[in-house]
C-alpha cells in the first residue's frame with residue numbers, strides 16, 4: 405500500500421508514532437516541476453513532513469510549510485490539507501546555480517537570512533478565524549531538524565522526525581511526546597512516559613534514509629517496534645491535489661490592483677497566470693479584467709485569507 409499515513413500510540417499513550425510513505429502523490433509533485441536531486445530531496449522531505457503534521461490538524465483547512473531562502477533556492481512551499489491532499493512548489497533564485505551537493509543550509513540559508521514559516525489556515529470555517537502564522541530562523545542541518553526546532557519553540561512539543569526523499573519516494577517517521585499525559589505528576593522520579601520516549605527515539609534513530617525509502621510503513625514500524633504494544637488508528641490516504649481555480653486567480657489579480665493589471669493588458673493584450681503548483685494556465689482578456697474590477701464586493705474584497713495562491 406503506497407501513499408498511506410499510519411498513526412499509532414504507544415501503549416502508555418505518552419508517545420504518538422506516525423509513519424508515511426509516498427509514491428504517486430510525490431511523483432505528481434515531481435511531474436509538475438523540473439528539479440535537481442538536491443532540491444527534490446529537500447522538497448520531498450518537506451512534503452513527507454507536511455503530511456505527518458497535517459494528520460493532527462484539529463480543523464478543516466490547511467497547513468502550509470514554507471522554507472524561505474536567501475541562497476539558490478528562494479522558496480519552497482508545501483500545502484497539505486486536513487484530508488491529506490497536498491501540493492508543493494519550488495522557486496529558484498534566477499542566475500544562481502544549484503550545486504549537486506547542496507544542503508539545506510547552503511541552498512536556503514547561505515546568508516543567514518533563511519526563515520521557516522508555518523501557516524495554519526482554517527479556510528472557509530469563518531471569517532473571524534484568522535490564519536495563524538509562525539516564523540522561526542532556519543536552524544538545523546536538515547528539514548527534520550528545522551521542524552523539530554519549530555515544534556519545540558512554537559508548540560512546546562517534543563517532536564522527532566526522520567525524513568527521506570528521492571526521485572521516486574518520499575517517506576517519514578514522526579515521534580511526538582504527548583503533553584500532560586499520565587495525569588498528575590508521577591510519584592516516581594522520572595516524568596511519565598520518559599522511558600517510552602527515550603526508547604522510541606533510540607529505536608527510530610537506527611533508521612537509515614535508504615530503509616525509510618525502501619520499506620513500506622508496516623514493515624518499517626514492525627522492524628522498529630515489534631517488541632512494543634502499539635495502538636493503531638485508521639490509516640489515512642495521501643493524495644496530490646491542486647485546488648487552484650479561475651476565481652482564486654481572479655482574486656489574486658484583484659489584489660494586485662487595477663493599474664498593474666491594466667499595464668499588463670496594455671503590454672501583452674491579455675493577462676496570463678500560470679499556477680505555481682500545477683502549471684495550469686489561466687487567461688484573462690480585457691473584458692475579463694474589466695469584470696474583475698467592475699463589481700463591488702467581487703472576489704478579492706478585504707477579508708479574504710492571505711493564502712499563497
Ligand SMILES: [Zn+2]
Pocket residue numbers: 646647648679680681682683684
Ligand atoms: Zn494549480
